[in-house]
Amino acid sequence: MSVYRGCDIPGDLFFDVDRDVWIRPAPDGTLTLGLTDPAQTRSGKVLHILFKKPGRHLDAGQSAATIETAKWAGPFPTPVSGTIAETNEATFRADILIANRDPYGAGWIVRLEPDEWAPEAQGLVTGEAAVQRYETRIDELGLNCFRCAD
Amino acid sequence: MTASPIRLLDLAPVSPLRSQTIYHAVGYALGADSPDTIMLVSPNAPYVSIGRHQDAAREVDLPYCAEAGYPVIRREIGGGAVYLDGNQLFTQWIFHADHLPATVEERFVVYADSLVRTYRALGIAAEHRPINDIHVAGRKIGGTGAARMDGAEVVVGSLMFDFDVATMARVLKVPSEKFRDKIIQSLTDYMTTMRKELGEPPARETVIAAYLDACRAVLGRDIERGELRADELALAEKLDARFAGREWLEEAGGLRKPFVKIHEGVRVAEAAHKAPGGLIRCVLRVRDGHIDDVAFSGDFTARPPSMPFDLDELLAGSEISEVVVSERIEDYYRRVRPEIPGVAPSDWVAAVMRAAETEAPA
Numbered sequence: 001m002s003v004y005r006g007c008d009i010p011g012d013l014f015f016d017v018d019r020d021v022w023i024r025p026a027p028d029g030t031l032t033l034g035l036t037d038p039a040q041t042r043s044g045k046v047l048h049i050l051f052k053k054p055g056r057h058l059d060a061g062q063s064a065a066t067i068e069t070a071k072w073a074g075p076f077p078t079p080v081s082g083t084i085a086e087t088n089e090a091t092f093r094a095d096i097l098i099a100n101r102d103p104y105g106a107g108w109i110v111r112l113e114p115d116e117w118a119p120e121a122q123g124l125v126t127g128e129a130a131v132q133r134y135e136t137r138i139d140e141l142g143l144n145c146f147r148c149a150d
Numbered sequence: 151m152t153a154s155p156i157r158l159l160d161l162a163p164v165s166p167l168r169s170q171t172i173y174h175a176v177g178y179a180l181g182a183d184s185p186d187t188i189m190l191v192s193p194n195a196p197y198v199s200i201g202r203h204q205d206a207a208r209e210v211d212l213p214y215c216a217e218a219g220y221p222v223i224r225r226e227i228g229g230g231a232v233y234l235d236g237n238q239l240f241t242q243w244i245f246h247a248d249h250l251p252a253t254v255e256e257r258f259v260v261y262a263d264s265l266v267r268t269y270r271a272l273g274i275a276a277e278h279r280p281i282n283d284i285h286v287a288g289r290k291i292g293g294t295g296a297a298r299m300d301g302a303e304v305v306v307g308s309l310m311f312d313f314d315v316a317t318m319a320r321v322l323k324v325p326s327e328k329f330r331d332k333i334i335q336s337l338t339d340y341m342t343t344m345r346k347e348l349g350e351p352p353a354r355e356t357v358i359a360a361y362l363d364a365c366r367a368v369l370g371r372d373i374e375r376g377e378l379r380a381d382e383l384a385l386a387e388k389l390d391a392r393f394a395g396r397e398w399l400e401e402a403g404g405l406r407k408p409f410v411k412i413h414e415g416v417r418v419a420e421a422a423h424k425a426p427g428g429l430i431r432c433v434l435r436v437r438d439g440h441i442d443d444v445a446f447s448g449d450f451t452a453r454p455p456s457m458p459f460d461l462d463e464l465l466a467g468s469e470i471s472e473v474v475v476s477e478r479i480e481d482y483y484r485r486v487r488p489e490i491p492g493v494a495p496s497d498w499v500a501a502v503m504r505a506a507e508t509e510a511p512a
Contacts, residue, residue, distance in 0.1 A: 042253045044281075047228065048203035050401075066202065068228040071282050072254040073202040074298030141252035 002131045007145035008037045009134045010104055014124040016079035017133045019061075022104060023079065023124065025117065030085050033064065033078060034108040038138060040100050041145040044069040047096065051087040051110065058082065060122070064110045080122050082114035100147055156369065157185040157376035160358065163236060166197035166221050168386060171393050172378075173242040173306065174226055175386035177299030179379070186245040188365060188373060190358060196235035196314075197221040198321050202228045202297070206399050211323045220321060224399055227295040227306055230411060233321050237312035237343075238292070239354065241265070241361065243305040250303050254296055258282040260368055261294060261305045267364035268309060272357065274347045283414040289342035290413035309361065310343040311351040322410065328445055329420045332433050335443075336412045416442065421504035425450070427492020432501035441468045441475075444502065453489040460486070461498060470506045475499050 002009045009015075014023040020039035024032045040046075048068040058064055063075030064084060087110050091098050099107035119126065125133055138145075164172065169191055176187055197220050200206055206222055209231045215222050220233070243250075243261060251257050262278040269276035269284070269291065279285045282294040284307075294307035319333040344351035351357075362373055378386075392398050411417045415438045422431045428450030435443040444465050446458040454460075464478050479495040482488075 044254050050203055068201070068203050069254065071228070071258065071294075072296040072298070073226060073228040140248075143252050 004131070004135045005138050005144045007041070007134065007138055007143065008104065009131050011127050011131060013104065013130070014119050014126045015130045015134070016124055017130070017137055019077050019079055021077065021079055023119075024108075026111075029113070029117070031080065031082070031112045031114050031117070032108050033076075033110050033112060035067075035076065035099050035103050037103050037145050037147075038134070038141075038143055040103050040107075040147075041143065042141075043067065043072050043074065045097060046092075046099055049089075049092050049096070049109075051089050052084055054084045054086055056084050058084065058112075064112070076109050078110075078112060079124060080112070080114050080117070082112040084110050085113045086111040153371060154185065155372040155374045156365070157187045158362065158373050159187055159189040159191075159376060159378060161189065161191040161378075163192050163194035166193045166195055166234075167223060167390050167394055169193040169197075169234075169240065170199060170223050170225050171386045171389035172382075173240075173244060173304060174299060174389050174393075175382050176244045176378075177297075177302035177304045178389075179382045179385050180244060180246065180300065180302040182301075184246075185376070186249050187243070187376075188362075189240070189242040189244065190361075191240050191242070192236050192238060193234060194236060195219075196233065196317070197223060198231060198233055200224050200231045202226050204231060207323075209323055211321055215321055218321075221394075222399060223393055224401065226299065227297045227304070229293065229295045231322060232293065233314060233318040234308075235314065237314070238308040238310055239357065240306065240308050242307075244299075244302050245304075247298070247301060247303045250305070255281050257296060257303065257305055258294065261307065263368045264361065264364045265292065265294075265307060265309065267367060268357065268361045269344075271360040271364065272344065272348070272352055274344065279414055281414070285413070286342050286347060289340055291342050291344075291347075309357055311354075311357075312345045313337075313341060313343045315341070324410075325420050326431065326433070326447075328431075328447060329418070329433050332418050332435060332443070332445065333410055333412075336410075336416065336418050336435055340412045340416050419505045421501060421507075422448075423497055423501035423504055425493045425497035425500075427451070427490060427497075430493065430497055430501040432498075432505045434502060434505035436470060436506060439470055441465050441470060441502070446498070446501070450490060450493050452493075454486070457486075457488050457490065465502065470503075472499060472503055475502050 020036045022034050022036050051065045058078050060081045064078045065076040088108050265284050266276045266278050276284050276286050284291050292308045292310045296305045315337040319330050324330045418435050420433045428448050430448045433445045444462050476499050479498050
């Protein structure tokens with residue numbers, strides 16, 4: 001885990017830096033997706049989340065859920081195309097701030113069965129490359145992360 | 151950030167539907183070469199706008215709106231249901247995401263500053279109350295919100311020439327008429343408009359000139375009058391169909407929030423508590439963590455009959471704390487010795503605390 005200006009960037013995940021989405025591949029071939037720490041900082045406390053249903057196929061860039069924070073609303077875009085296998089709706093129902101508290105763990109958004117998994121070709125970065133991209137991005141944005149639920 | 155000029159779209163009044171779809175269309179049509187846009191528009195007829203994740207049937211009195219001829223239109227911006235008409239000038243910013251500050255809070259600082267400077271230029275002592283309210287001496291003047299639409303970050307708000315408080319309260323679905331009265335009273339007490347502040351609102355052109363000066367100052371960029379592009383208009387027409395459809399209006403809502411937020415520090419909520427002696431209904435107005443106003447009703451029998459009103463008075467100003475509220479009510483029971491079978495001090499406290507629990511998210 002790398003921390004830069006308060007922003008956690010775990011080196012073992014894949015990132016779409018422009019969309020501010022992380023991806024964790026599982027041994028069964030599915031992908032778990034979630035909001036990054038910079039993303040939850042930028043959008044603020046989650047107030048509502050409306051998930052697309054499991055079984056729905058999404059193209060890359062399409063929204064897997066719409067998120068409303070106290071002052072903002074926007075999509076949660078998937079960086080890769082695939083079919084929604086599972087959403088984390090039950091966890092959000094119990095704790096709507098879970099993505100603010102634990103963006104890389106319990107606060108994941110959806111699990112996807114990807115059409116294909118070719119992270120480099122899909123513009124994803126991981127490890128030190130991801131950390132460097134985020135450090136540059138965080139500087140450009142003048143961002144300091146904090147867990148909005150605290 | 152960028153130094154390129156901002157396009158101004160100062161539109162003639164448009165239909166209620168188009169007053170919503172047009173800024174969504176400009177947002178979704180924003181391409182790499184598109185300019186940042188400030189759009190000014192008013193609806194040519196009244197309507198009700200609901201937030202992105204609200205349940206229309208639970209929040210809005212749909213039969214009344216249908217009868218009165220008010221369309222109900224879901225927007226992609228969050229927040230609550232609001233009655234809108236030609237007395238508001240919508241001020242919509244549709245910008246490339248990296249041309250605005252990174253966080254929502256920082257974006258509102260800039261956006262609110264443009265509205266505050268406008269009101270001040272018009273002689274109204276407005277100030278920004280973070281995160282996204284504009285206040286004049288503790289009263290809110292207009293609301294603001296934000297959303298992401300593909301590559302665009304959109305921030306919306308309005309300049310309030312006037313506001314129809316009674317109709318706003320009428321279009322909401324509320325648990326009781328007492329609650330509706332409280333909404334009217336609260337909106338009257340805690341909202342203001344250019345008409346309220348100045349007697350007569352200034353001419354639209356005067357307000358727009360002040361607003362554009364303010365935008366130039368806060369953004370440090372030129373603003374040039376422009377026109378809608380054909381692709382933006384074509385997209386608006388597509389969105390008209392989607393936004394007018396039942397599927398979009400009836401999309402499942404999010405969590406139920408049984409309160410109405412008047413402004414950042416003030417909300418009205420209602421709750422009921424079943425005591426052995428009857429149902430106690432409590433309509434509560436909370437201001438900055440204190441009971442600003444409370445009204446009890448129910449099917450209990452009390453002597454003196456003034457008891458619910460006595461409790462209304464003695465709880466006004468109390469901190470929202472079970473201990474403090476209990477102390478005040480128990481003191482009343484000791485002093486007055488009311489006859490109210492099956493209703494103990496703890497029942498009143500339970501009703502108050504249940505209403506207070508409908509906490510608005512920060």
